[in-house]
Amino acid sequence: MNDLEFKQQVLDPKGTFCAAKWYNATIWLGSGQTTSCHHPPAHAIDTEAIKTNPSAIHNTVEKKIDRLNMQLGNRPRGCEYCWKIEDMGRDAVSDRVYKSKIYPIEALNEAYTTPHQNDVNLRTLEIAFDRTCQFACSYCNPAFSSTWVRDIQRNGPYESLVSDGRGHFTHTHDASQLYRFGETNPYVEAFFQWWETDLHRTLQELRITGGEPLMSGETWKLLDWFKNNRGKSSTRLAINSNLGPEVDVDRLLASIEGLEVDIYTSNESVGRQAEYIRDGLDYSAWLANVRRLLESNRIRAVHCMATINALCLISLPDLLTELVNLKQEFGRERVSFTLNILRFPSFQSPLVLPDYLRRTFQINLEEWRADHLRSPLMHEHELNHLQRLIDYLDLVKTPHSEAFELPRLRNDFGQFYQQYDQRRGKDFAETFPLLKDWYSDLQLQ
Numbered sequence: 001m002n003d004l005e006f007k008q009q010v011l012d013p014k015g016t017f018c019a020a021k022w023y024n025a026t027i028w029l030g031s032g033q034t035t036s037c038h039h040p041p042a043h044a045i046d047t048e049a050i051k052t053n054p055s056a057i058h059n060t061v062e063k064k065i066d067r068l069n070m071q072l073g074n075r076p077r078g079c080e081y082c083w084k085i086e087d088m089g090r091d092a093v094s095d096r097v098y099k100s101k102i103y104p105i106e107a108l109n110e111a112y113t114t115p116h117q118n119d120v121n122l123r124t125l126e127i128a129f130d131r132t133c134q135f136a137c138s139y140c141n142p143a144f145s146s147t148w149v150r151d152i153q154r155n156g157p158y159e160s161l162v163s164d165g166r167g168h169f170t171h172t173h174d175a176s177q178l179y180r181f182g183e184t185n186p187y188v189e190a191f192f193q194w195w196e197t198d199l200h201r202t203l204q205e206l207r208i209t210g211g212e213p214l215m216s217g218e219t220w221k222l223l224d225w226f227k228n229n230r231g232k233s234s235t236r237l238a239i240n241s242n243l244g245p246e247v248d249v250d251r252l253l254a255s256i257e258g259l260e261v262d263i264y265t266s267n268e269s270v271g272r273q274a275e276y277i278r279d280g281l282d283y284s285a286w287l288a289n290v291r292r293l294l295e296s297n298r299i300r301a302v303h304c305m306a307t308i309n310a311l312c313l314i315s316l317p318d319l320l321t322e323l324v325n326l327k328q329e330f331g332r333e334r335v336s337f338t339l340n341i342l343r344f345p346s347f348q349s350p351l352v353l354p355d356y357l358r359r360t361f362q363i364n365l366e367e368w369r370a371d372h373l374r375s376p377l378m379h380e381h382e383l384n385h386l387q388r389l390i391d392y393l394d395l396v397k398t399p400h401s402e403a404f405e406l407p408r409l410r411n412d413f414g415q416f417y418q419q420y421d422q423r424r425g426k427d428f429a430e431t432f433p434l435l436k437d438w439y440s441d442l443q444l445q
């Protein structure tokens, strides 16, 4: 069954159902927050509840209300991203499909008919232990990166931002790291307790994220658990890593011997444009690390997650070509990509660009997709992600329903990158010559 058939035959009869509300979670143990996938805003985990029920790090009251809403055919407010895609028409396939299709049909039926207040064991989990990270990407913020924290501590808040993104860049988000290193964190304790009692048996995939998880001691502790408990768990392991030059790839490869591991890494452009967007990246070192992982044969696959923002569209096709070359060399199943459209902070969305640039990038992507449409190296979801990005650039006018109007988003785009250049020693106009004229003509408030 292809993605569209799955949507029409399996999901649509269940109204607004999405299995991620039951079986998938992202949990930030540093801040004690969780969400079902990356789109709905995170909410707090109840510290009282986890004292007696460690599964409450996932089975929160908020998710149970969303489950009920889905069972009643309502659209949970936080799921706007998927509905924006599906409401475009053109048979667009949203993440609701990808997040559900990975589970057996019986599991979907079980979730749909389970009383919403019941606790459910996760099948896929993304977990972040803390925000330690040596990168400070432009679309990230201090809540997820200790290097971003240092930028704000040294240089103060970003100024003169007026749209919904402004709060991301004005303070150090101390609530994201509630406990100091060495202090007991009840959320981490609850995770390891749930892991030991249930999760290591029921979880299909555990994905460790950050910050940069390979710079967190808890990640290595978990990898040690797998090493010391061989055969006890069949959970597939996945690690999100920026694969920066500081990442200890040798230690990683030594730690995962005999395990089934996927690496997810972020990138959406090439060369110095990639290094501008993802501050801390060394593009050549990143590519060399990707190749080393693939050559080692200890990694099942490397998946590149592209966060589609206003700056990456110039060289996104070059990155996709690079990934196709890797597929050619290492095999279709060992390299894949996803295109995830940035919505927050909305002033970095591709939708802030003027129509002529959007149209230019749309045409480039259409050509790239047409050239690869029949390639046996392409996955169906990759072609679908490309098509939905092309449609998004064509049809969608605002990044999300509460996005501020365009002049304010463009003000923040200009204000932000001026300050980013000064703080990080970068040069927007030199790095993105195609955007230079539009950028220099921006009317700043």
Ligand code: SF4
Residues within 6 Å of the ligand: 018, 019, 020, 021, 036, 037, 038, 039, 040, 078, 079, 080, 081, 082, 095, 096, 099
């Ligand atoms: S419907 Fe979309 S936004 Fe909501 S949980 Fe599922 S994948 Fe996430």
